[in-house]
Amino acid sequence: MSAKPGSAQRFEAAGTDVDQARELYGAAYNIGRMTVEPTAAEFRYRFTSVGDDDLALRASQVEGRITGASFTQGEYVVAWMTRGEGVSDLLGSPMTFLQGQPAMFANDRPAQFDLIDYRLNMMHFGGTYLEGVAAELEGSVGPITFDTTFRPSGDALRRWTEAVASVGRVLYDDGSSAVLRAEANRSAAVALLETFPHLAVQPRRDRVVASGRKTAAAVEFMIANAHRPIRTEEIAAAAGLSPRSLQTAFRREYDLTATDYLRSIRLDRVRQELRDAEPGLATVAELARRWGFSHLGRFAASYASRFGEYPSVTLASSAR
Numbered sequence: 001m002s003a004k005p006g007s008a009q010r011f012e013a014a015g016t017d018v019d020q021a022r023e024l025y026g027a028a029y030n031i032g033r034m035t036v037e038p039t040a041a042e043f044r045y046r047f048t049s050v051g052d053d054d055l056a057l058r059a060s061q062v063e064g065r066i067t068g069a070s071f072t073q074g075e076y077v078v079a080w081m082t083r084g085e086g087v088s089d090l091l092g093s094p095m096t097f098l099q100g101q102p103a104m105f106a107n108d109r110p111a112q113f114d115l116i117d118y119r120l121n122m123m124h125f126g127g128t129y130l131e132g133v134a135a136e137l138e139g140s141v142g143p144i145t146f147d148t149t150f151r152p153s154g155d156a157l158r159r160w161t162e163a164v165a166s167v168g169r170v171l172y173d174d175g176s177s178a179v180l181r182a183e184a185n186r187s188a189a190v191a192l193l194e195t196f197p198h199l200a201v202q203p204r205r206d207r208v209v210a211s212g213r214k215t216a217a218a219v220e221f222m223i224a225n226a227h228r229p230i231r232t233e234e235i236a237a238a239a240g241l242s243p244r245s246l247q248t249a250f251r252r253e254y255d256l257t258a259t260d261y262l263r264s265i266r267l268d269r270v271r272q273e274l275r276d277a278e279p280g281l282a283t284v285a286e287l288a289r290r291w292g293f294s295h296l297g298r299f300a301a302s303y304a305s306r307f308g309e310y311p312s313v314t315l316a317s318s319a320r
Helices: 018-029 127-138 154-171 178-195 212-225 232-239 243-254 258-276 284-290 296-307 311-318
Strands: 009-015 032-037 044-051 055-071 075-088 110-126 141-146 198-201
Touching: 009 018, 018 032, 018 044, 018 055, 055 154, 055 178, 075 127, 110 127, 110 178, 127 141, 127 178, 127 232, 127 243, 154 178, 178 284, 212 232, 212 243, 212 258, 232 243, 232 258, 243 258, 258 284, 258 296, 258 311, 284 296, 284 311, 296 311
Parallel strands: none
Antiparallel strands: 009 044, 032 055, 044 055, 055 110, 075 110, 141 198
16 A cells, blocks of 8 residues: 555455455565465455555454465554454564554564454554654664564553554544644654664764754744645755754754654644634634644643643633
């Protein structure tokens, strides 16, 4: 599946034909030596996907048994089972799927699996995209290695579940704007990195320190394009910097990442629209979502921290 940045694509396939299921899953997951066979119940399958190149939410439901060896490359996949039984990475570090508990797939090597009468939910992150978010947040460079045996529990599992639900509401809503989807993608990437232990190449020192003129160009680009789902790479290119140098410059000059600075611009836009809103014709939720804020609780807290009042107060004052 492919999509242009900022666009969402949907795909769905279902049926009862074993050969069609074998062809579908073989193509979707680069599966070799795959077997697909009925179990006690009549064989049937259903596969859905929604998202873009940065993040796709997928669900696979099969009454039957599928075995094979998948090869995950150029992306990172986390999955959790809600029905049935299954095990992955049989030839590496065997990972038994526990219902409701997510686990990372092995990356950049074959992983043999065995799934029976199951429903499996998955999040597919584009490799370049997730590595870019990790570079921004953690200063890492290059591929990420996740602990495929780790299962979050307690508060960590609760926070992950809430993040997935919030992202799902945005991606499955045809009315979600491109900006809102981009923010949801990033929220999911941050949640993944905060939930699952991982290692990455260590940070490197920048050879060139960005000038104030270039960061000013980056700010101008963000102000002009805040209504679009722009990415860090676009901002850096507009300023004539590498993404790494852009982050270094913003941390030094503003004590913020470029993404956090962009979010502050969008908070300003929301405030202006709240002030200009016609009484009874706009809501805080509507305006927040327009500018990419899907979690209203976190949005309200960020807004109050920046402006010293809650967005509902700003909106109410526009009626006076």
